[in-house]
Amino acid sequence: MSDDPDPTERNRLDEEESPYLRQHADNPVNWQPWDEQALEAAREENKPIFLSIGYAACHWCHVMEEESFQDEDVAEVLNEHFVPIKVDREERPDLDSVYMSICQQVTGRGGWPLSAWLTPEGKPFYVGTYFPPEQKRGMPAFGDLLEDIANSWSDPEDREEMKNRAEQWTSAIESDLSQPSPSTDGETPGPDVLETATSTAVRGADREHGGWGGGGGPKFPQPGRLQFLALAAERDGREDARAVVTETLDAMVSGGLFDHVGGGFHRYCTDQQWVVPHFEKMLYDNAEIARALLTGYQLTGSEEYAEAAARTFEFVGRELTHDEGGFYSTLGAQSPSFDDADGEAGEDEEGAFYVWTPEQVEAAVEDETDAALFRDRFGVTERGNFEGSTVLTISETVADLAEEHGLDESEVEQRLERAREQVFQARTERPRPDRDEKVLAGWNGLMISALAEGAVVLDDAYAEQAADALSFVREHLWNEDEGTLKRRYKDGDVRIDGYLEDYAFLARAALDLYQATGEVDHLAFALDLARAIEREFWDEEDETLYFTAESGESLVARPQELTDQSTPSSAGVAVQTLFALDHFADHDRFAGIAEGVLATHANDIEASPMQHASLVVAADRYHEGDLELTLVAEDVPAEWRETLADTYVPGRLLAWRPADDAELDEWLDVLGLDEAPPIWADRGTRDGEPTVYACRNFACSPPDHEVASALDWAAEEA
Structure with missing residues (x-):
């Protein structure tokens, strides 16, 4: 029994450290965190759970909050008929994985905010993403939907039907996430899996604009695909693969995905041409894109890739780094609009911090010629390309600018850099997007790996930045005595048992830092994490690696993470890392686990290699050897x-x-x-x-x- 007699009679999110949860602490909705108090209350009161999953930098999460969760009438229905639970997907990727699975199966799409209605036992019976306050585009009005579900739950026959649907959907989740589908012959993917993946990726690529996806967008970075394409280009001589790598990296570096003033990459672009981004900046994107740029630089020698990677590391060091070395999670997409004339901040707008008008450039840059060059270089016009302002993209080459303005190319480059520095300085006066200051073990692992590779490829000074972050994680999130890892640190508050991605990404990071520095302590930590992966996530009977620990919370399904999504497949990274660490172990269990995972999931990897990019690289590593x-x-x-x-x-x-x-x-x-x-x-x-x-x-x-x-x-x- 709970110590709080009425845990659902008040909004409890002000007790949380997650910035996303705290953003909803003043809603009239009696939001609960996902904990035993809330779940027990749902069971005792026999109320369905309304589960809302999002994250701090999510644009439509903010929209739905403003439209619905701040509405007193909506809150009254939620509080009376449901147990409303709010979850930060960055803290609880296991919950997000489970309920996103059924959303994608039932609706054919996913995204955030994720809205799910569950039985008191946590089994879903209705699911969707964003719901508007009024019916539009085939989407029901959120308030009407709440009333309909509440009425159906109160009717015994309807409730029984909802429970039956919940059982069916739970079985579908288990089939999708939990049940391994081993290959019939027990063999790993064949040695031609890289060739198959490469041919599939080349056929599906947008050869005009770069990347994957057409028909108007959106365009997401796909660094895992770029990694296996680069591998095929170098080792197998696939010139078509090399071309797709360069076309994609060129588009990402020259378009609006990259912040040309301050460095770093946004989440994705909303259009096919890579012009207008979704403006949030995620730590994991800036880690994995930087690694892809370093690979592209080594593959092609393009200095533009090296510069973009270096400027990304500079951005992370400046804007996403804790004073003691760890890395924060995200910068939001929204910030108050800013009027340069009167210095007054307005309403929150997406992208306000990053976009420019010609007048704003002229006010920021002292020299008229410098300002003109900057406007022409980055396409800043009166009309703009985003709601009357301009998202900066590289619109003219330095050579063309030199010819147009009668200057040497070296002088153009100097003037552009001087203008960029002045624009950057002017931008520091604008209201800034919110920063989510959670330090997540796994995401830190991704950035540490990128910096370690940067230390090998660009400048060994990056190793110090990586080592500081690894020390932070080890000090605050690693329990050396128990050999266990926590996922999240925020202002001294440490919570949530680590998931496979935390252990796997951090193990790879420690190994990569050993490779960059030759310091054996990093290798020892990587081996400690590998032992924990074997102990907590390897299921010998199913011959697979699960996403949640054996000793962790039991959900309606125990998920696996086999495909690359916004972050790499944790199973894929674990398999690659275990193969590498096997060289330093006094047993062969690490290689055995890695081979077992590949054999268990060979059918899925061979059937859809592009979706299993990290496991494709792992399978190729198995056949080719390190x-x-x-x-x-x-x-x-x-x-x-x-x-x-x-x-x-x-x-x-x-x-x-x-x-x-x-x-x-x-x-x-x-x-x-x-x-x-x-x-x-x-x-x-x-x-x-x-x-x-x-x-x-x-x-x-x-x-x-x-x-x-x-x-x-x-x-x-x-």
């Missing part, structure tokens, strides 16, 4: 770092090893190993000089003193 580069040196030669920075090497695993055997023994103690794993064993320096060993699938090059030579051997063996 390219192990054991690097033995006290002082790393600059030539090594230059070669690693300039060369795209799919499946690369950097296995740093101390040259001194006594230090190696200390490393083994840190890792809890009795003897050196094969990737390190008998691989010391030769001739007293830094030495590199390249191995793949049990074949190794002779010891070499040049990384470039070792890579040449690997290319010949491929």
Whole structure:
């Protein structure tokens, strides 16, 4: 029984730390968090649950709040006939996965806010997304819908029908999320899975505008697809794959998805041409797009990709970083409109912080020629491209601007950069979008991985930023004694047991940081997380990795996350990471788990490879093997770092090893190993000089003193 006799008689969201939940704390709706108090009240009072799932940067979540949840009449119906529960999907992706599954199955689409009506036992019987206050476009009015559902629930016959539907829908959720569909022969996806995925992705690509999706939009970044296309381009010589990668990255970097003034990427674009974005900025997008840009830079040598990645890291460091090193979650899409003439802030508008008029550019930039160049470069016109203002896109080349204005290209670039800095400074005076300051373990893992790769490819200084974030997560969210991870930190409040994505993304991050720095402590943490994945998420009977921990809360279904969505598939990242960490373990269980997951889901991966991008890369890694580069040196030669920075090497695993055997023994103690794993064993320096060993699938090059030579051997063996 609850200590609170009437837990649903008041809005309890002011007790929460989630900014999204707190945004609804002053609604007249008696919102409850998803907890035992609320669920117990629904069961005791035999009331259906109205579940609303969203997140702080969600535009339509804000719209529905203003239209419906602040309405006293709507609140009266919700409070009397339902137990209203509000959930932050970023805190509880498990709940979001379960109820989004049935929304997509029943309605054919998904999105946020997600609105679901559940039995007191949590089983859904009606579902949708945004509902307007008045009937329009085939959508029922929200208030009318509430009245209809309340009336039906009060009728015994209708209620029985609703419960029967809830049972059927729950079975559908279990079939979609929980029940593995193992391949009949128990084999992993075949060695041609990358070729199939590549051909499918190339056929489906928008070759005119870049990316995937046509018919007017929207266009979402698909970094997982770009990663396997780059792999096919480099290893298999697929020039069509290379072209799709460059067309997509070019569109993302030049269009409105990228913030040309302050760096970083928005969530997605609403149109086919990548012009107008949905303006929120998510940590996970800026991590995964940056990784794709680094891959694109190594694949093509395009400096534009390197610059965009660097400016994205700069944005994250400036606007999404906790003082102690962790990374915040999001910046919202809305902010008050701003009148430069009187300095007054108006109503909240989507994109107000980011858009420009010619007059605003002229007011911000001191030199008239600089201002004209900036307007022409980024397409700032009186008409605009978004509600009378302009979302900046690269509209003219530097060469064309130089010819038009009678200037050298180098002078044009200098003037544009000076103008950009002045526009950026002017923008700092505008009201800012809200920032969601949750620190999420998994999303931090994605950004740490991106920065670690940035340290290898661009500047080793990024490793320090990554290490600070990893230290923050370890200090605040990792319980070393129990080997368990919490998901969320907010202002000292730590809550929610970690999900597979938290463990998997963070394990990959720690491994990537070891590869960037050669610091064994990062490798040890990656192995600790891998052991936790085995213990909490691996089901030996079903031979799959579940999204929720064995010891976690029991829902109507235990979900798996096999497809890449806004974030990579947690199962796919886990499988890739377990294969890599198997090289440093004194057993073969990590590889066995990874192979088991691939075999269990081979049919699904082969049937829809584009949707399973991370698992496609994992399957290819299984067949091709890692390219192990054991690097033995006290002082790393600059030539090594230059070669690693300039060369795209799919499946690369950097296995740093101390040259001194006594230090190696200390490393083994840190890792809890009795003897050196094969990737390190008998691989010391030769001739007293830094030495590199390249191995793949049990074949190794002779010891070499040049990384470039070792890579040449690997290319010949491929």
